[in-house]
Amino acid sequence: MTPLPPFQTVLDEHAAAVMGILRGAVGRDGAEDCFQETFLAALRAYPKLGDAANLRGWLLTIAHRKAIDHHRARGRNPVPVAELPEAAVEDGVPLRDDRLWEAVGALPPKQRAAVALRYGSDLPHAEIAAALGCSPEAARRSLHEGLKRLRKELA
Amino acid sequence: MKTATGNSIDPSIINKFRARAAEEGLLDVAYTTVDSPFGPLLLAQTKRGLVRVGFPHQDSDQLLAEIAERLSPRVLEAPAELDEVRRELDLYFEGKLDHFDLPLDWSLSGGFRQRVLRAIDRIPYGQTRTYTEMARKAGNERAVRAAGTACGSNPIPLVVPCHRVLRTGGAMGGYGGGLPMKEALLELEGVLGSKSSS
Numbered sequence: 001m002t003p004l005p006p007f008q009t010v011l012d013e014h015a016a017a018v019m020g021i022l023r024g025a026v027g028r029d030g031a032e033d034c035f036q037e038t039f040l041a042a043l044r045a046y047p048k049l050g051d052a053a054n055l056r057g058w059l060l061t062i063a064h065r066k067a068i069d070h071h072r073a074r075g076r077n078p079v080p081v082a083e084l085p086e087a088a089v090e091d092g093v094p095l096r097d098d099r100l101w102e103a104v105g106a107l108p109p110k111q112r113a114a115v116a117l118r119y120g121s122d123l124p125h126a127e128i129a130a131a132l133g134c135s136p137e138a139a140r141r142s143l144h145e146g147l148k149r150l151r152k153e154l155a
Numbered sequence: 156m157k158t159a160t161g162n163s164i165d166p167s168i169i170n171k172f173r174a175r176a177a178e179e180g181l182l183d184v185a186y187t188t189v190d191s192p193f194g195p196l197l198l199a200q201t202k203r204g205l206v207r208v209g210f211p212h213q214d215s216d217q218l219l220a221e222i223a224e225r226l227s228p229r230v231l232e233a234p235a236e237l238d239e240v241r242r243e244l245d246l247y248f249e250g251k252l253d254h255f256d257l258p259l260d261w262s263l264s265g266g267f268r269q270r271v272l273r274a275i276d277r278i279p280y281g282q283t284r285t286y287t288e289m290a291r292k293a294g295n296e297r298a299v300r301a302a303g304t305a306c307g308s309n310p311i312p313l314v315v316p317c318h319r320v321l322r323t324g325g326a327m328g329g330y331g332g333g334l335p336m337k338e339a340l341l342e343l344e345g346v347l348g349s350k351s352s353s
Contacts, residue, residue, distance in 0.1 A: 006184075006223040006230035011172075015164050032168055039172050043181045047228055 002052040007043055010055055015039075017056065017123075018063045024116025025067035027105045034070050038063045041113030060123070060131035064113050071109065103153045109153075110134075118143055173233050183227035185236035186219065192248055193336050196313075198237045204258030205240055207310050210332040225263065244313065250343055253280035256316045263310040267293055271305035274302065278319045281344040285323045307331060313340075 018038055022031040040060050051056065104115050110132065117128040129139040166189055176182045181296065184206070186199040194211025209218045223230050234241075239257065246252035259276070261269050274292035278284050290302035306317040312331055318340040322328045330337035341347040 002218070003224050006219045007228055008186075008219070008230055008232050011169070011231070015169070019164055019168075035168060036172055036175060040175060040179065040181070043176055043229060043231075044179075144325035 001050070004046065004049060004052045007046055010046075010059070012041070014056055014059050018059055021060060021063055021113070021116040022067060024104045025064070025109075026070045027102065030070050030074075034063065034066045037066045037069075041066070054127075054130065056123075057127050057130040060117060060127075061075065061133065064131055067113070068109060092148055100154070103150055106153075107146050107149060110142045111149065113141055113143035115146040115150065120150075173231060175211055176229075176231060177233065177236065181228035181229055182231055182233060182236070184222055184231035185231060186222075187232060187234035187241070188215065189241045189244065191244065193339070195330065198240050198244075199230075200237055200240065201260045201262075203260035203262070205311055205314060206260040206263060208312050208314060210312065210336075212333070217297070221287045222263075222327075240314075247313070248343070253344075257314060259311060259314070264305070264308065267295065267298065267301060268305040268308060270294060271302050272309055272311075272315055272317075275309070275317050275320060276315045278316055280316075281346055283319045283321050283341070283346055286328065287323055289305065289320055303328065316340075319344075319346075 015035075019031060019035055022034045022038070023030075026034055038059065042059055093152070104112055106112075107115060113132055114128055115121045117131055118125075123131070125136045125139050125143070129136040132142070134138055134142075159212030163321045173182075177185075180202075182202075184199055184201055186197060186207075188195045188197055190196075191211070197207065197213070197215045197218055199207040199209075199219070206217060207222060209215055219230055231294065243252055243255050243257060247255070251331065261272070263273055270293035271289050274289050275284075286299050286302045286306070287296065289306070290296050290298045293302060293305075295301075302320075306320050307329060309315055309317040309331065312318070318330060318332075320328065327334055327337060338347060
């Protein structure tokens with residue numbers, strides 16, 4: 001059993017990843033609130049966690065739940081859709097993050113989370129599955145579907 | 156697809172998290188690092204009071220890991236929570252403070268050791284005592300060696316002034332922060348002249 005490190009270490013090591021998936025999952029505007037909710041919930045539960053073996057997966061699971069809560073609270077609107085940036089895409093020029101994340105934010109929840117975890121947080125399939133509470137095959141499928149839709153959307 | 160850039164987090168977001176954690180009573184241990192004439196000191200505090208002072212040569216990560224294991228893993232860097240400790244230490248190092256007025260948390264030491272440390276805490280500024288006297292005050296005059304060990308394991312040095320404990324006969328004894336630091340502190344308090352004692 002791995003002893004729990006000081007919570008500050010958890011914050012230092014995983015804050016950026018959590019913010020990354022939250023930006024993908026709920027958009028920039030909602031991400032900060034979800035970030036606060038995620039880390040407060042984590043800090044509350046932390047002493048009872050018992051084992052520090054998979055802190056990242058644990059945090060991302062909480063973040064995923066907070067993102068879902070956020071969407072529920074906002075009703076059907078999947079993301080606060082800011083105006084689409086003008087001239088975001090030119091031939092051969094990479095997409096600006098904003099436009100990209102908006103498209104990610106418009107995906108159905110599972111696909112959105114899978115894409116955000118894979119490309120926002122650079123997680124392997126097994127960890128995505130752990131964070132989403134599904135099998136690795138299901139995670140891979142969600143990711144695949146999400147990417148397909150994004151390609152179509154952003155083509 | 157490229158991975159997300161701009162993942163760095165605005166410090167104000169972390170500050171807000173810290174403030175909310177404190178508001179909700181989730182900040183079991185707050186810590187920070189402060190400058191001193193001897194190098195950086197680690198300060199850690201619980202809701203009860205100052206619980207740990209780490210010497211410059213000690214590994215802060217190691218000390219914090221111990222605190223997480225022994226007290227609570229809810230350990231967060233929160234400099235503002237330790238402002239008063241920092242203020243009193245600064246004054247002390249300037250020779251402008253002869254009595255710390257800080258709540259202390261003794262929970263990192265127990266039994267005989269804690270009794271020794273509480274006796275040390277009552278040694279006035281600018282005075283010294285012997286290990287034997289401390290052993291007697293803690294209830295066992297013959298446990299001189301154990302009293303020495305208690306000094307050596309003092310979790311709150313400087314504020315609990317184990318530097319004021321010497322060997323019978325006046326020899327320096329040891330010090331967790333190194334003998335030069337012990338001598339410098341006694342010099343600051345006017346106990347030692349500025350001549351080198353070695």
